[in-house]
Amino acid sequence: MRPIPSRRHRWAVALFLVVTAGSTALTFHEPTLPTRQANLLAEVFRSRHPAEGKLYANDPVFAESGQAAPWRLHLPAWRALLGAAERLVAPADAVNAFRLLGAALVLAYLLSMYVLLYRQTLSALTAMLVALMSLAVYSDKPPYWGIGPVFTVTPAGAYLAAVPVLMLMFVNARRPWALAGVFFLAGAAGNVHISSAVNLTAVLSLVLLARERFRLRACVTVGLCLLAAAAGAGPALYYYCQTFRAAGLALPAAGQADPAAALRLAGMNILYPGLAVFAVRRLAIALVPMVLAAIVPARPGRRRSAGPGQWLLLLAAIFIVAFGLHGLAQLAGRLMGTWPVATELFGAFGLLMVPVYVLFARAMVNLLRLARRNRRWVEAALVALAVVYLGFSWNAHPLRRLAKEMVTRAGGKVPHRPERQAARELRALAGWARRNTPPESLFITERAEIRAYALRSISCCGLDAEYLYRLGPGRLAEWQRRLRQQRKLLRPEPGALADAEAIVRLADAWRARLRAPAGPIYVLVRAQSAPSPAGRLAMVEAPAGQWGRHWRLFQVLPPGAAPPGALTRPARAASMPSSQVSPNRPPVRTGS
Numbered sequence: 001m002r003p004i005p006s007r008r009h010r011w012a013v014a015l016f017l018v019v020t021a022g023s024t025a026l027t028f029h030e031p032t033l034p035t036r037q038a039n040l041l042a043e044v045f046r047s048r049h050p051a052e053g054k055l056y057a058n059d060p061v062f063a064e065s066g067q068a069a070p071w072r073l074h075l076p077a078w079r080a081l082l083g084a085a086e087r088l089v090a091p092a093d094a095v096n097a098f099r100l101l102g103a104a105l106v107l108a109y110l111l112s113m114y115v116l117l118y119r120q121t122l123s124a125l126t127a128m129l130v131a132l133m134s135l136a137v138y139s140d141k142p143p144y145w146g147i148g149p150v151f152t153v154t155p156a157g158a159y160l161a162a163v164p165v166l167m168l169m170f171v172n173a174r175r176p177w178a179l180a181g182v183f184f185l186a187g188a189a190g191n192v193h194i195s196s197a198v199n200l201t202a203v204l205s206l207v208l209l210a211r212e213r214f215r216l217r218a219c220v221t222v223g224l225c226l227l228a229a230a231a232g233a234g235p236a237l238y239y240y241c242q243t244f245r246a247a248g249l250a251l252p253a254a255g256q257a258d259p260a261a262a263l264r265l266a267g268m269n270i271l272y273p274g275l276a277v278f279a280v281r282r283l284a285i286a287l288v289p290m291v292l293a294a295i296v297p298a299r300p301g302r303r304r305s306a307g308p309g310q311w312l313l314l315l316a317a318i319f320i321v322a323f324g325l326h327g328l329a330q331l332a333g334r335l336m337g338t339w340p341v342a343t344e345l346f347g348a349f350g351l352l353m354v355p356v357y358v359l360f361a362r363a364m365v366n367l368l369r370l371a372r373r374n375r376r377w378v379e380a381a382l383v384a385l386a387v388v389y390l391g392f393s394w395n396a397h398p399l400r401r402l403a404k405e406m407v408t409r410a411g412g413k414v415p416h417r418p419e420r421q422a423a424r425e426l427r428a429l430a431g432w433a434r435r436n437t438p439p440e441s442l443f444i445t446e447r448a449e450i451r452a453y454a455l456r457s458i459s460c461c462g463l464d465a466e467y468l469y470r471l472g473p474g475r476l477a478e479w480q481r482r483l484r485q486q487r488k489l490l491r492p493e494p495g496a497l498a499d500a501e502a503i504v505r506l507a508d509a510w511r512a513r514l515r516a517p518a519g520p521i522y523v524l525v526r527a528q529s530a531p532s533p534a535g536r537l538a539m540v541e542a543p544a545g546q547w548g549r550h551w552r553l554f555q556v557l558p559p560g561a562a563p564p565g566a567l568t569r570p571a572r573a574a575s576m577p578s579s580q581v582s583p584n585r586p587p588v589r590t591g592s
Contacts, residue, residue, distance in 0.1 A: 008124035015128060016110040016317065018058045023135070023148045024103040029398035031423040032094050034140075034151040035463045038448035041094055043071050044083045045455060057440045058514045059457035060479070061464050068247035071466035075236055077191045079154045094452060095150065102153040106135070109147050109161040113357075116164040119172075120358050121365045125379065130361040130385045134353065141267065142280075143350035148395040150286035156347065157191035162189045163200065168355055170204055171310045176221050179208065183225035187232025194236045199321060199348035201229045206317035211310065247471055259339045259469070262476045265467035265483060270346050271330055279323070279349065286352055288389070289360035296370075297365040311355040322349035338471065421550060428546035429524070429553060430454040440519030442510060444486065444503075447524060459486060459510060492529050500531040506558035523554045530554075 046062050049055040056062035062071045082097060082508035089096035113134050144240070147157050166189070169182045183201060191199025205222050212218030230237065260271045271280040305320035325347035333340040345432050364382060371378045390396055405415040430453035443450045446461040460483050488503050507521045522540070525531075530552035533539045540553040547553065 008128075009118075012124060012128045013111070016107060016114070016131075017363050018166075019110065019135075020103055020107045020131060023106050023395065024099055026148075026395070026398040027099050027102065027150050029402060030150050031417075031420040032426075032478070033449050033452060033479070035446075035448045035461055036149060036154065036466075037095070037098055038452040039461075039463060039466075040074070040154070041086070041097070042451040043074060044079055044086055046071055047079050047083070055439065055522075056451065056457045058442045058519065059451070060460060060475075061467050062451065063457065066246065067243055068471065070471040072243060073467050073471055074155055075191060075239060077235070078158065078193065079306070081158065081192070094132075098150050098153040101158075102148070102150065103155065105157060105161050106147055109164070110135070111571065112161055112164040116168040116354075117358065117361045121361050123361075123365045123368070126361050126364050126368070127384075129382055130364065133289075133386045134357045135395055136390050138393055139282060140394060141269070141349040144282075145350045145353035146393070146395070149397070153559055154290065156196050156350075159189055159193040159196035160350070163196075163351065164354060164517055166200065170207075176224065177374070179221060180225050180228040184232040185228040185232075187229035190233040191236045192252050194240065195234060195344035195347050197229065197233055197236075198347060200351065201226065202321045202325070202345070203314065203348055203351060204479055206314045206320060207310065210313050224498065241370045243471070248421055249471070249473070250480065259473075262465050262469065262480055266462045266479055270343055271340060271592065272327060275346065277327075282349070286356050288354050293356075293363035294359045296367045308359060311358050313538060314355040318348050318352050318355075322346050322352075343469075348508070385507050418550065425452060425547035425549065425551045429542075429551060432546065433522070437522070438519050440514075441522060442514065442519060444507060445490070445523045445524035446483075446486070450524070484529060490523075490525055496529065497524055498531045499528050500534040500537045503531070503554070504536050504556055508559075511556075511558070521556045523556060525554065526550065526553050 030130075037188070042062055044077060050065060062069075064070065082101060085101045086094060086097035089100055109132050111496065113131040114127050117130050118124060122125060135146050135148050136151060137144055137149060140149075142154075142156060144152075145160070147160060159366055162185075166182060166186050170179070170186070173179045173182055177581065183204065186200050186204070187197050205226065208222055208225070209218050212221070248553055260274070263269070263271060264274065269275055322345065326342070326348075329342040329345060330340040370379055391400070405417070406417040426449055427448060430450055433443070433450065433454035433456055437454075437456060439455070440457075442459065443454075443459045444459045446458070448458065448461045448463070450456050450458050460479060462483070464479065465476065468479055489498055489506055492498055503523055503525075507523065509520060511518060523537075527548065527550050531537070533554070536557040536559070538555050538557055540555055542548045
């Protein structure tokens, strides 16, 4: 029987539009562009210049061309999606592309989650509240659940918007052709992020086998469903087959480099034993709605939706894929003396929150049915719970910071905003670099914003491991050595200054590796640890004082160049060949 149409659906859509607008407005108060998003923008810019040497000529990740280039890690459909958003907002701030795309994903996700929860509870109020609660992000490290902040606008975040509807279709499907259709759609969505599609189809396959008690017919159905998923994901699978074939990849021996150390250096704890600690911290967030759902007794009666049994099966399947199959893949790599066979299976852990929120919503409906006399108070308590739950998440972090600043101003004090000031300086510095440095320049820094805003090469950053781990594993050992050396020089102990001579030696080592044509080398250092200009290390003056309080920029002059000192623009231009100076480059907005 179909659920009775409710006028509250219109209110739900209106509320979701308001929440989407508010969530997007808060992203304008996020001070920095996350490293992953900066690299995703660099992928888009690099794809528009496919010929080698046109852009990022001396970047260790983005310099290469051809099908096997590491920067081609993500799928063309995602690059086209982000590229279209970037063109719509150009020539304004490039991060607006993520804000625009994020707004569309937030609205699509809320509608998708609302449909799932309403069909499971037949309560528009509960579906609205829990859908809003499900936006909450409590970790900035993947895999996570939720969407809203800029760092969540990723290929996995785009796939996430379709997951609730796909799970609803799965729990309601019974005939083989309907199940095959669900798997096909799950695979088709994988053309944006194939790893999410693999994890979801693995989880659904286990649930399908379990609910049919592993009968032969169920095994045949699962086989057909997997073929349907492969057909839907055909373009993505073909793309990666071509990419891996062009790269000539094979699982390298574990002795070449420690893969766990490389991932830890990049801030990615996705291998055992560090994975266990990371997972326990994440499970604490899932326990909040789970405990509340467990203490509310179920109310017997007719239901027009799938019972809790299927959602409990989904929970079990997610744990099996995320921890069991992922652990087996790592164990297989250890036994064979190679790297882990697969690292993406732990991404299924993010799917955990879908059945958790469904069970929580069902429990809240039971609570409302039990509390007949004080129902208004219970509804008010649920609204307050949703506000508190969202208020402590990453989604509301800019709002909490703004409230703190308002209290500071009310007390007659000036709010201290070092992050915003540092981000403003970095944007101004990147804009200057784009207008006043040649395209083949190299910046020794971990700040990937230089790639996104200045369109210039950088030496290396932590999340470069994502690209090299999958498409250049033989280069990870050298990448680890360079990154550790760079961090040691540019991040000295608190209160200490960076060693100017060591920085010059590091720049000379990079100059020896630069691809032709070699360009000038710049070094970006935090102001509190910046050394005094010495030898061939010359400071670049900030026009109109646009930077210097938080960041200092140095140029390492080539051997035999002019004596050190603060380089003004004319002095810098005179110290380089005329072919390297491009003063008429288009300006970039440098506001925060």
